[in-house]
Amino acid sequence: MRTEFVHALQEANDQTTIDARIEHIKRAVTHEVKATDPAVTVRFTEYFNNVVVPDMVLRWPEESRERLLYLRPSANLQWLEDDVVSLAPHRPMIFTLEDIDRRRDQEVGRDQAALRLAERATSAETWIAGPSAIEGVAEARKTSPVVGLLGQALIRGGKGVSTGQSVSELTSITVNAFNQARTQVTQPVAESVSSLERSLDEQQAGRLTRILRAVWEGHGGTAAAFPAVSSTGPLSEDDLSYLMITLEDAPREFWRRVGRNITTAQLGRLRLADPSRSLQNFVAANLESLSAKGLRVTSQQVRLGESEDAPRWLIDRGCLAIRGWEWIAHLAARRAEELPPAEEGLPLEFAALRERVADADVLVTRVEFEKGDRAVSYESKVRLDILDDEDLTRVADEVRGMAVERATVSLLGGGAANVEFSTRTALGPTSSTLPVGGLARAALPLLTSPQDDEAAALDAFLAPEQTELRFSGGVADLARGLPGAAEGVLREPSGSAAQVEEVDDIQPPE
Amino acid sequence: MSVVPGENSQDIGREGLYKAKRWLELSTRVASSWTHEDGPLAELLGFYWPYGGRSFTFDLGGIFRGDDLAEQSFLVEVKNCKNEGNLPTHYRDFLAKCYVAFQARPDRCAHFVWLSWAPFQAKNWDVHTSVEKVRSSLLHEANRERVFGVQDLEEAREQLDAETLVAVSERLWLLTLSAKQERLVLTKRHYLEVVKMITDEAV
Numbered sequence: 001m002r003t004e005f006v007h008a009l010q011e012a013n014d015q016t017t018i019d020a021r022i023e024h025i026k027r028a029v030t031h032e033v034k035a036t037d038p039a040v041t042v043r044f045t046e047y048f049n050n051v052v053v054p055d056m057v058l059r060w061p062e063e064s065r066e067r068l069l070y071l072r073p074s075a076n077l078q079w080l081e082d083d084v085v086s087l088a089p090h091r092p093m094i095f096t097l098e099d100i101d102r103r104r105d106q107e108v109g110r111d112q113a114a115l116r117l118a119e120r121a122t123s124a125e126t127w128i129a130g131p132s133a134i135e136g137v138a139e140a141r142k143t144s145p146v147v148g149l150l151g152q153a154l155i156r157g158g159k160g161v162s163t164g165q166s167v168s169e170l171t172s173i174t175v176n177a178f179n180q181a182r183t184q185v186t187q188p189v190a191e192s193v194s195s196l197e198r199s200l201d202e203q204q205a206g207r208l209t210r211i212l213r214a215v216w217e218g219h220g221g222t223a224a225a226f227p228a229v230s231s232t233g234p235l236s237e238d239d240l241s242y243l244m245i246t247l248e249d250a251p252r253e254f255w256r257r258v259g260r261n262i263t264t265a266q267l268g269r270l271r272l273a274d275p276s277r278s279l280q281n282f283v284a285a286n287l288e289s290l291s292a293k294g295l296r297v298t299s300q301q302v303r304l305g306e307s308e309d310a311p312r313w314l315i316d317r318g319c320l321a322i323r324g325w326e327w328i329a330h331l332a333a334r335r336a337e338e339l340p341p342a343e344e345g346l347p348l349e350f351a352a353l354r355e356r357v358a359d360a361d362v363l364v365t366r367v368e369f370e371k372g373d374r375a376v377s378y379e380s381k382v383r384l385d386i387l388d389d390e391d392l393t394r395v396a397d398e399v400r401g402m403a404v405e406r407a408t409v410s411l412l413g414g415g416a417a418n419v420e421f422s423t424r425t426a427l428g429p430t431s432s433t434l435p436v437g438g439l440a441r442a443a444l445p446l447l448t449s450p451q452d453d454e455a456a457a458l459d460a461f462l463a464p465e466q467t468e469l470r471f472s473g474g475v476a477d478l479a480r481g482l483p484g485a486a487e488g489v490l491r492e493p494s495g496s497a498a499q500v501e502e503v504d505d506i507q508p509p510e
Numbered sequence: 511m512s513v514v515p516g517e518n519s520q521d522i523g524r525e526g527l528y529k530a531k532r533w534l535e536l537s538t539r540v541a542s543s544w545t546h547e548d549g550p551l552a553e554l555l556g557f558y559w560p561y562g563g564r565s566f567t568f569d570l571g572g573i574f575r576g577d578d579l580a581e582q583s584f585l586v587e588v589k590n591c592k593n594e595g596n597l598p599t600h601y602r603d604f605l606a607k608c609y610v611a612f613q614a615r616p617d618r619c620a621h622f623v624w625l626s627w628a629p630f631q632a633k634n635w636d637v638h639t640s641v642e643k644v645r646s647s648l649l650h651e652a653n654r655e656r657v658f659g660v661q662d663l664e665e666a667r668e669q670l671d672a673e674t675l676v677a678v679s680e681r682l683w684l685l686t687l688s689a690k691q692e693r694l695v696l697t698k699r700h701y702l703e704v705v706k707m708i709t710d711e712a713v
Contacts, residue, residue, distance in 0.1 A: 050535050
């Protein structure tokens, strides 16, 4: 029994009026429930310890879910059994103010009665728990996000009878299973699946076993080798939304384990309030494994009531997006059509491009100038930086009125993105998708022109987590350092040697 | 005065207590209730006899709700008996307890409910709740010492508080249940509707 709860009950007993005493008891229980499931909203009825009407209503607005909570001051097994029978249609939670297994007046045949009660409560999907059971998960959740998830699942869909000891066993088994799932050890995972399905209703057990399976598969385990579960299938957006809403305090390592098989498209379908701390940690932890077709920047002032934190990840218009300073960058998971409409913009002056690149860690391998309905492109055949090429500089200087319509940038770790300045869009060529981190690191400095402090914040925001991916000078500097690295092909704007191209929009991939 | 629950009549099984609580609450007119088994609230049912230092408890207590009963407290004595047995003696004790409880904590004594599964002394049923019945019970030799601290009838009579006698008499309920009657409540479906209506209004 948590010390806070003991003190709260003592305080309740000190109240001079009955109403105040009941109010204090309900508030003490509310603290216990919220310590286990912080996302819950608790409402009181005017009833106390009634056989028909609950004392409290637990609600989760984001899930359109509610569960009735009946308070029972004593843990009389016979009375609880009657409660289970009569309250079964509600599938409620029954909270006993005294621990079920530590009753002072041990009744004759109590063990058998306890077994019968547990069986009946399990089949009626009613969860009976005392203060020590709640303590078991409320305390353990502080150090383990998995236990946090388990505690919340119990409040929402627990069944059977939980004591401090049984909850302790369940949390140990569950934590062990999540650890062992990383190395695909079957036995503890199977034991956990069995325990979870015995202790939770189908929906909550399904969620946890799907998450367990996501960790299993995320670490290379095969679906076939995962223990048999009642609820199959990959982690759904609903599961992930639930995880992110309920586990605001989970560390990045947890999100990395869960996120292995999550796609950017799934992220775009999440139902999350902005700002979401979980989403920040999730994307940061999976920045290199998430992929996207491209991104598009549009201007957007901070809206009334919107967080002013920037940059930050959010879900907007069905896309994963980065909220910047007066701009927002939407990421297309698979196809350019997923992006919001482009703003009508202008090509970028060559000098401005060089300025933006100079401040960024970007390698430009191709630029395409445009003037009227004519275009000139200049590129490195070996995908090295070209911006300091003298020939290119000369062309840009000599042909007045030319602006850079498009540029191709190389991404650290492979891949390239075509950047179109007039639409402030960067897309992977043909059907390729790009790592979200690499794409954003390469494209955003060119498309947003951040101030110094903003650029530093963006760098930190998009920094790869693995230290081995960090480098001191940056890929562009490395490339520029190589003599003769860029072999530019200069195409004259006119004449027989020149290759004149009609200007097309960036083609969306198939 | 805080009292540790002590007296727990052997006649009253937990089953009877639960059935009584359940039947009362199925009326939807009981907002809160607690039994002598309900740890954090059991002491609300406990009182001391004025003399002798012993305590007693009622079986059940609570607060009514709605209309004319709103926010009114009650105390219940439950007798799960199949026939009269020694109910008259228990009832006499009950009246003495009501008198003592009302003098100690009138705020917990808006109603005194005697709830049994058998009637007793039916020929006098109409006078069981009379002031005279309350008075005669208190003056019975079994109650004189613990209520008034005297053995002598006249000395006890002199100490009787007439207003309390009337107050107890007015607050008495005699309820006699039967197994069949326990079923005569709303259907389960209607209770679900009632619960939904109430929980929608939870604050």
